[in-house]
Amino acid sequence: MRAVVQRVTTGNHRIMSRKTYSTEYKAKIALEAIQGLKTINKIATTHGLHPTQITQWKKQALESLPDAFSRKRQRQQQDQTALTGELYQQIGQLKWLKKKLVLPVVAKRLLIDRDHPDLSLQRQCELIGLNRSSWYYQAARESPENERLMALIDQQFTDTPFYGVRRMTAWLRTQGEPVNPKRVRRLMRKMGLMAIYPKPKLSLPGDTPRRFPYLLNDYAITQPNQVWSTDITYIRLSQGFIYLVAIIDWFSRYVLDWQVSNTMDVQFCLDNLDNALQTGQPHIFNSDQGAQFTSLAFTQRLEQAGIGISHDGKGRAYDNIFVERPWRSVKYEEVYIKSYTSVPEAIQNLNAYFQFYNQERLHQSLDYRPPALIHFQ
Incomplete structure (x- = not known):
């Protein structure tokens, strides 16, 4: 079965509606994304899914692949799952600890296990202090209009890689595009475009980045493979x-x-x-x-x-x-x-x-x- 739609109603009012996908179905979609023969948007359109959902399944699949080839690691994972369940219970008993769990919403969403055998989604959200609406929320996919703007931004950025958000916004307006800086900033970040002029942040590092110094000042490059x-x-x-x-x-x-x-x-x-x-x-x-x-x-x-x-x-x-x-x-x-x-x-x-x-x-x-x-x- 691909998905099960669960609804909870009271009287004539529907409180909640969500889909639960089988493990086999998620693995199939994740494999299609890992193969890389289609864009995430194309896969989402074909299967009626959201791009963010597919990206998460792909990430989970890539992270779990090494464990699939080791029985020992699988046993460790089972032990870790039991330990996690016990920890959830402890957190439930020590409510003050939940208040100290200060994480961004994106990080909390990754802690939720939809297929957990013992804890419901509602209980998991309560334990980590995540509003259930934040878990079910799915951002709208990029519209054809935004994809058209991204194409314009890409071509102009190739011409003028020193254009930041303000200049790119001004240029788009000269082309008859009624855009504001907030929209341009979001699209440029999605595309991974950062203007190449000096500024505080050249790139966005990960959660636990390892930074190294720049080693090429006055470094003479005289042959290949240096x-x-x-x-x-x-x-x-x-x-x-x-x-x-x-x-x-x-x-x-x-x-x-x-x-x-x-x-x-x-x-x-x-x-x-x-x-x-x-x-x-x-x-x-x-x-x-x-x-x-x-x-x-x-x-x-x-x-x-x-x-x-x-x-x-x-x-x-x-x-x-x-x-x-x-x-x-x-x-x-x-x-x-x-x-x-x-x-x-x-x-x-x-x-x-x-x-x-x-x-x-x-x-x-x-x-x-x-x-x-x-x-x-």
Whole structure:
């Protein structure tokens, strides 16, 4: 059964209506999202679900996959579930502790287990101090109008990456778009766009970020594989959007590997890093302070390989400028020309473009030679 609709009524008034999805159904949808052949919006439209719901199921599936291959870990997980249930009971007995559980609503929502065998959703919400309406709330998906505005913002940002919210708002108004800064700010954050001028926050770190100093001041780069750099950009499709991450060698401008994802999670960045490390290893790896690159999983992977970690400093807008330049090239020379209609089409065309970019495209900064010639000479 895909879903069960439960309703509680009193007299002629309905108090609550919600759907309960089976574990098999959630696993099926999560697998479809993990495959990455469709955007989250496309999957949501096909199955009549909300994009946020699918994103959560995908995250839960990725986090639980390692445990699925270890019986020992499964037993530990069962023990942890029992311990959690006992803890819930203790929290229920010590009401004052609930008042001290100060967490954002998003974090509290992640603590709720819809399929908990002993505790109802109502009881779990009571124990962690979460209003049930906050659990059931689902934000409206992006409208076609907002997706059209995101396409305009993306193209203008590629031209003028120093445009922040105010300038982008002013530019949209000159194009006849009646928008306010609040709307533009929300859309730019959703797209992962941050203006490259000095300001207090260049990127949004994760909940427990690991920050490292900027190591490239007065650092002479004279050969390939001294410094690699990475960044994430937004790629628009006819229905929805995807994210593109790439790793580039600073000296040769060679794109070592790239990956796309329908969600901006850390896993596709880790896949990108693992594939790049199969071709070589840099002395220093530089990135911005985004949540993916300051995460424990990503920084540990670099430390295990003995690679120095460098993060852009606050107010240093151009620390990672070398990886910003290929984004302009790939969008104007490929993405905007072809207007992809699906994720497989985007992957196929991006693959052809990056082969051209590395093997044939002449770079002025390389004395009109292709990056592959410099990187492997």
